Amino acid sequence: MSRERGQVAPLAVALALLLVAGGAVLMHLARVGDAGGRGQTAADLAAISAARVLASDPFADQASMRAAAERTAAANGARVTAVTPLADGALPIGVEVTVDAVATGDVPGAGRMSDAVSSTSRAGVTFSAVLPGAGFRPVDLHGLTGRAAIVAAAAAQIGWPYVWGGESRAEGGFDCSGLVGYAYRAAGIPLPGRPTAATLWSMAQPAPPGALAPGDLVFKGTGSGAPYHVGIFAGGGAVIVAPHSGARVRFEPLAAGGWDGFGSLAAVGPAPAAAVPDAALEAAREFDVPAHVIASEVRLGLMPDVRAAARTLAAAMTAHPASLEAAVAAQLGGASAAALVLRDGSGPELGDGFAAEVRLLPRTTADATGDGALFRSPVPGAPPAQVRGGASLGSRLGDAGGAIAEGTERALAQVAERGSHVAPQAFAAVRNAGRLGLTAASLIPGDTGDLAGMAGSAWDAAEAGVDAVQLWGTDGLALSGFGLLAARISLLGNAFAAVTYGWQAYTARRRRDRIGYGLQSAGSGLMAAGMVVGVVVGTAIPPVGLALIAVGAGIVVAGYLYRHPGWVTTVAGVGGRALDLAWRVETAPVRAAVSAGGSVADTARSVISSIPTPW
Amino acid sequence: MSQRGQASVETVAAAMLLALCALGVVQLVLVFSAAQEAGRIADQASVLAAEGRPLPARLTDQAHVVVRDDAVSVTVDVPALPGLPVIGLTRTARLP
Numbered sequence: 001m002s003r004e005r006g007q008v009a010p011l012a013v014a015l016a017l018l019l020v021a022g023g024a025v026l027m028h029l030a031r032v033g034d035a036g037g038r039g040q041t042a043a044d045l046a047a048i049s050a051a052r053v054l055a056s057d058p059f060a061d062q063a064s065m066r067a068a069a070e071r072t073a074a075a076n077g078a079r080v081t082a083v084t085p086l087a088d089g090a091l092p093i094g095v096e097v098t099v100d101a102v103a104t105g106d107v108p109g110a111g112r113m114s115d116a117v118s119s120t121s122r123a124g125v126t127f128s129a130v131l132p133g134a135g136f137r138p139v140d141l142h143g144l145t146g147r148a149a150i151v152a153a154a155a156a157q158i159g160w161p162y163v164w165g166g167e168s169r170a171e172g173g174f175d176c177s178g179l180v181g182y183a184y185r186a187a188g189i190p191l192p193g194r195p196t197a198a199t200l201w202s203m204a205q206p207a208p209p210g211a212l213a214p215g216d217l218v219f220k221g222t223g224s225g226a227p228y229h230v231g232i233f234a235g236g237g238a239v240i241v242a243p244h245s246g247a248r249v250r251f252e253p254l255a256a257g258g259w260d261g262f263g264s265l266a267a268v269g270p271a272p273a274a275a276v277p278d279a280a281l282e283a284a285r286e287f288d289v290p291a292h293v294i295a296s297e298v299r300l301g302l303m304p305d306v307r308a309a310a311r312t313l314a315a316a317m318t319a320h321p322a323s324l325e326a327a328v329a330a331q332l333g334g335a336s337a338a339a340l341v342l343r344d345g346s347g348p349e350l351g352d353g354f355a356a357e358v359r360l361l362p363r364t365t366a367d368a369t370g371d372g373a374l375f376r377s378p379v380p381g382a383p384p385a386q387v388r389g390g391a392s393l394g395s396r397l398g399d400a401g402g403a404i405a406e407g408t409e410r411a412l413a414q415v416a417e418r419g420s421h422v423a424p425q426a427f428a429a430v431r432n433a434g435r436l437g438l439t440a441a442s443l444i445p446g447d448t449g450d451l452a453g454m455a456g457s458a459w460d461a462a463e464a465g466v467d468a469v470q471l472w473g474t475d476g477l478a479l480s481g482f483g484l485l486a487a488r489i490s491l492l493g494n495a496f497a498a499v500t501y502g503w504q505a506y507t508a509r510r511r512r513d514r515i516g517y518g519l520q521s522a523g524s525g526l527m528a529a530g531m532v533v534g535v536v537v538g539t540a541i542p543p544v545g546l547a548l549i550a551v552g553a554g555i556v557v558a559g560y561l562y563r564h565p566g567w568v569t570t571v572a573g574v575g576g577r578a579l580d581l582a583w584r585v586e587t588a589p590v591r592a593a594v595s596a597g598g599s600v601a602d603t604a605r606s607v608i609s610s611i612p613t614p615w
Numbered sequence: 616m617s618q619r620g621q622a623s624v625e626t627v628a629a630a631m632l633l634a635l636c637a638l639g640v641v642q643l644v645l646v647f648s649a650a651q652e653a654g655r656i657a658d659q660a661s662v663l664a665a666e667g668r669p670l671p672a673r674l675t676d677q678a679h680v681v682v683r684d685d686a687v688s689v690t691v692d693v694p695a696l697p698g699l700p701v702i703g704l705t706r707t708a709r710l711p
Contacts, residue, residue, distance in 0.1 A: 034650060034654070037650075037651065037654035037655070037658070038654065040658060041654065041657060041658040041661060041708050044658060044661070044662050044665075045661055045662070045665055045708060045709070045710065045711055046711075048662065048665040048666065048711055049665075049711030052711060068711065071711070072709065072710075072711040075709035076708060076709050358665075358666055359666055360662050360666065
């Protein structure tokens, strides 16, 4: 009777210990999961924080973005590990931030564990610019003064409509003297009142046309003593002028305009000895476009040279005559790029006309297929479990133990991936769920279970084989944190399976089963051996170890097939049909083309049909 | 003296202990699930707040969300087993 008492107490104690240990592991898993969640929030907010810096200054340096990201990440309990500006060519479009959130705790059997969960997030910035509704187009004169500044300010207004008496967009456009008044004022040479062409003529010192310098004025109607039209000499034989109703501010050849009076305002100062060549202004003259826009496009790296910029902008302005913003957007293929150009060309006077919007970017599918152990199971090997009808209770429990070990490993691998991108996590979840499903199915008694076990081993062989090839020449598959713990569990599971299969081989009555289980035992042993180095050293499973795992899993598959010779025929048949189908699909276009070719095609088709297939 | 009864008592006690532990595990899972939910809502709400966008009703319906200038706090009620008090679990995200 005392034997019964002894049976209960150890069982209760064991269950209690198991519960406590399981609870501790679960708690740490929860901590890791929580760290993953916090890390993702920290990454999201840090990315937005960095993107805000970019939004306020599109040409902000990486250090200032990183500083903002670090402040936000630290406030949310994470640490920034990488900040990468995102760009579309030369156009800044956002920033990617990676942070680490750490979960620390004690785990029975694994000791003090500190797991850093890495999370990455991207925030995008889209810029917008609206030119002022009233007043002239602002222009950043980039330190220009005097005559050069006058010409630059006037050249920025190319394309605006002429309105008699107008001097702002609110009035629908400019007239000729309104343009002159604006250009001089922008250059820091304000003219008194609102001078008309006649007033300007009276203020000017007449000069011969051959002595004109950029910024001087040209007139029409001086014969009457009260000219009715005025323009600004831009150099290079061209005049910038708001011509007449129905036309737009443009460049005109000096010689073709009917100008009959020429003069220089004293406030402008003496003409320079030699004009400084301005490539942007020359291209703007040639294509009749605002010079400051094409200069900015080249300066920002959005256009290769000013002539290409001027040519494409001229075409866009023809298509969008009423809006320079729309024209530049059409030219550059996006409003965000246009906004940056207009901000750069317009300078601070654009003010509130320039705005930016920050949005978190969706994770890309490319992340799901990227390199790195983060997105794949840290341990490709897994103990194949098999249960056959009539197997002993011991072997059934052994198989179940292996399956549980593998299931735990898969779950740990999944948890280890927490905090990574959502899409890869989902991808990994589906993959791990698939593999876990095979493991669970392997517990089904009979051939179904064996088939699932074999499929799982084939899966492991393929996964480890691919990893071995991809990581050949490197340190191998890195192990840390839960990846390492998962590898340890998997090692135990494989060793357990090797012993279980060995026992089944030893006790099997049929020769076929003895050999088959023997192969499975040897394969499981090889898989365990492949993991030993990585698990013992605790840094990585070397490529040789991965190769051992692949070979071991392959031997396990061979063991299953040896025990089920009928499957070989089935697998070969299925494989043959698959290859045949692939062949037919692959060659379908060729065969279709050949069949359309008449008698020659018939001959070719018969030749192709006569080619024997190897299956 | 027979010890069969003693064994039965121990079995019953162990079963009750196991049941209690199981209930504890269930409650822990509920807490963990609520924490996950709070974290998810805090993440979404803080991102929307940082982007300057309003919070949709589907978020505010699921939890008590408080948006301040520098932080977003999300409180969700933890489902409790019968007899246990309902507690609120709060997650806070610091805005940039």
